[in-house]
Amino acid sequence: MAKIGIGIVGLGNISAAYLKASKQFPVLDIRGVADMNPDAAKARADEFGLKAVALDALFADPSIDIILNLTIPKAHVDVGLRAIEAGKHVYSEKPLGIVFAEAQKLIAAAKAKGLRVGSAPDTFLGGAHQTARKLVDKGALGQLVGGTAYFMCPGHERWHPNPAFYYEQGGGPMLDMGPYYITDLVNLLGPVAKVFGVGTMVRSTRTITAKERAGEVIPVHVPTHVSGTLIFHNGAVVQMAMSFDVAGHKHVPLEIYGTNGTLIVPDPNNFGGQIELLKNGGEWANIDTDMPYADGNYRSIGLADMAHAILADRPHRANGDLALHVLEVMEAFDTASRNGAVVEIATPVTRPAPLSENLTKGKVS
Template sequence: MKPVGIGIIGCGNISAAYLKAAKSFPVLDIRALADRRHEAAEARSAEFGIPAVSIEALLADPAIEIVLNLTIPAAHVEVGLQILAAGKHAYSEKPLGIDFRDATRLTEDAARRGLRLGSAPDTFLGGAHQAARAFVDEGHLGQPVGGTAFFMCPGHERWHPDPAFYYTIGGGPMLDMGPYYITDLVNLLGPVARVAGLSPEPRRQRTITSQPRHGETIDVEVATHVAGALQFRSGAVVTIAMSFDVAGHRHLPLEIYGTEGSLIVPDPNHFGGEVSFLKKGGEWTPVPVDRPYADGNYRSLGLADMAAAIRQDRPHRASGELALHVLEVMEAFGRSNESGRFVDIETRPERPLPLEADAPLDRL
């Protein structure tokens, strides 16, 4: 398969993970790096041996077909529209945007121009989550009726070198970690129909305990503990909590309950992990994880699938429509908290197709 030329805009922390993982996928030919801070692109260029260029030069390069948008969340829509206007396919780091109505401009513009739009997270394509998906599809759980989804920690100011953006508009635990959990739930159960959400008033200031800004105080503009329920179009109801205010907990990341049994799904921020099943009246037993991409950090897998889909003229899985749906769901928690009512979800994406176990993308 002819490799697809890739350019990257945004050379911050997450770019290293993408650049390392991209080496596993011959379909990805990363040709240039760019950043509004050119010194950041030059640093990654020195590390990975890929040319650092201006954003304008990258967008004008005819050899680049897809641009990977790794800018900060608040810039995802603006930069994504630039990419599409340059006639390039766009793939964004999560979330697709920080405002649902604003992010619809991306899906509408891509459709109007006949271009592809993709978005992280792609961890749902990992071997453990695809094994869990196959187990659900094979009917072992019976009719899915519910589940739980929990990410709760004390906050990212403990470890991140510059954590302030996690607490400004576009941050918070729901927009930061919610995409992993909700995307995987859509992979397992299909799209969401409505949302109920609650959130206590957050602490308005927090103190950084990481280096190099140890001791500095940062303002909090977003909800830092969000809880509620998702009702899926299939009827299943999942309880969810995303928090930067919890010292610790013992809930497993994802559990799915059906009429015939229960399934434990590993952390959706990772590609692998243990999958376990409890048949009604039985004992917990491991589910074989016999799918590719369960043994490492493949944080270019969705991009590789999109590149292959362009060459094969088929839909890609980590789609803009899926990411827009997840963004609408996440935004609905705040709307529900403010109104005291359920919020109906307008978008209805197709459930992404399973990743074929016998056609790994690292062989293309």
């Protein structure tokens, strides 16, 4: 199999998940890792049997085709632009950027050079979400009416060793968790047309309880409870709430409503999970997942799909246009909250193509 050379920038908390999952996709050949902290790069390289190099050397390496950008959110666009300037494709952790206008510059720069941008999340390519997509596409729900999308917790300072960035510009529950939910909704329902909502910040500081920095107080600079409504181009209306201020809740992560039935979609932060379907006049029924990539953490499948797409000269699914659309939608919640008005979404996007039903593990088609 032909391979695509991958260079990783940023060896923080999420990099281990990518490095473990990438071993399941033979098309990915990781040829170097780099970090502003050379010790972090060396430690991760030693852990996975890779080569740690300086940042300049990584960007200059002609054997690297895609820069996998796993830096913190506020560095995503700068690192992406540097990759484009070096003549390389870039695949970023979510979100694509923390400011829509800045992320637009990244997409424009890539298109001007004929290079690709990809972005997490890729969980919508998981077997459970692709099975849910198939049910929607086959008309199991009838005419689509709407849905709900909920993520609410007490905050990431409970478990994350360095949680401060979740409460700085570029953080908050919407930019952190919103990408999973909105991307899966676009996968299921198509593009968003309008947004209205409100965001609140109920505390100006948070106290870390994770053992690494327990007791440290950090400031809060972003809304930590965001709620509102997405209106899709197909007419579906979805209520959404993302919060770091709630002890717990009993809403399921995603429900999709149609004139003929209701679909329970598993947590979009995971690749698998139980799907449930209620048809009009019937009973709730568990739906078996009949697509691959539902039985583990495949955080690299979007990168692998991008690599296969480069080789086959076809569009990739977790693409820059999709990520930019999702970022515009997330930013629209803040704009709507500040202005007290409905915000129209301008970015065009096409629903990503569904995965083939005949995939074998290790391939993406």
